[in-house]
Amino acid sequence: MVVPLIVGIDGSExxxxxxxxxxxxxxxxxxxxxxxxxxxADHEAPGIVAAASERARRSASAVRLSSEVLHEDAAPALVGSGRNAFALVLGFRGLGDLAGMLLGSVSLAVAAHADCPVIVVRGGVEHRHGRFGRVVVGVEDGEGSGTAVDFACREAHVRRCRLVAVHAWSVPAGNPGPPGRLSGYALRALDRAPAQVLADALRDSTQRYQDVQVSSEVVHGPARQALLEAASEADLLVVGARRRHGHVGLQLGLVNHAVLHHAPCPVAVVPQI
Incomplete structure (x- = not known):
């Protein structure tokens, strides 16, 4: 049985x-x-579902379509459904959220707890409809990026577009060298050279998706700024999320919160397997 892609709706634009x-x-x-x-409790649910179903048929008439109404709180219902989903897709702000919020509370809660990839659809028409031909993935040092890189490679493959892998790094505390340059001490303080972090993270996935053109960007500076700048000309931004030991949910971290609230394009949060 093929698991579905699930989109959560509430009637908002x-x-x-x-x-x-x-x-x-x-x-x-x-x-x-x-x-x-x-x-x-929502007496308007059947009409909301009917309108969304008609919209989906207009967008992609060949897609196999089903629908469901659950009389439960939205966030836990979506997280539960995501245990058997290809991915969960959500709008960035719902009907119940305050007008000044950058990201809806339901979207944030689902992104922090779902077992499957969660895509929060942000940005204008040009970012939502593949006009840039670029998927961007953030790569961090450690084991948190492997699943995200694989997801991003697959997205670039099915979209027939370029993958841009971004790794941001900062000079370790105590580096005695000039600003922006690594001394021998600082190089030893890094677990791996920044370029090697990218190469290691990309190796397995790019071998699986050999048709995907890949660009690597090593950026000296904050990861938040690097990813938001890369996302300005992207159709999708992909970030990884680690499991929190001893806690339910994912470790979204400050960078993931930043891109979920401010990215100019759809953002996929991919849990580490």
Whole structure:
């Protein structure tokens, strides 16, 4: 059985943009699309689902489509459904969120707890509809990026576009050399040279997706700034999230929070396996 791509809706314009994006994504990956509306009590749910289903059919008529209404709180319902999903797709702000919020509370909660990739659909039309031909993935030192890199390579493969892998690094504390340059002491303080971090993270995935053109960018500076700048000309930004030992959910961290709140394009949060 092929697991579906699930899109969560609440009737907001943001969730309808997510339906458009999810329909295109399901078509690219040849998976079913499941529209899910979850709310503890909502008498308008059947109409909301019908409108979203019609929108999905207009966007991608060939996609196998199903829908469901769950009378539960949205965040736990979506997280539960995500245990058997290709991915979860959400709008960046829902009906119940304060107008000044940059990211809806449901979207943030789901991104922090889901077992599958969560895509928060942000940005204008040019970013949501593949006009840049670039998928950007953030690579960190350690084991947190492997699944995210594989996800990003697969996205670039099905989109037939370029993958841009970005690794940002900072001079270790106590580096005695000039600003922006690494002394021998600082080089020894780094576990691996920044370029090697990227090469190691990309090796296995790029061997699986040999048709994908890959660009590597090593940036000296804050990861948040580097990823947001790279995302300015991207169709999708992919970041990884580590498991929190002894806690339920993922370690989103400050960088992931920043891109979820401020990225100009859709953001995929991919849990580490």
């Amino acid at each position: 943001s969730s309808l943009d997510a339906v458009d994006w999810a329909a295109d994504e399901a078509l690219r990956h040849e998976v079913p699309l499941h529209i899910l509306h979850a709310a503890a």
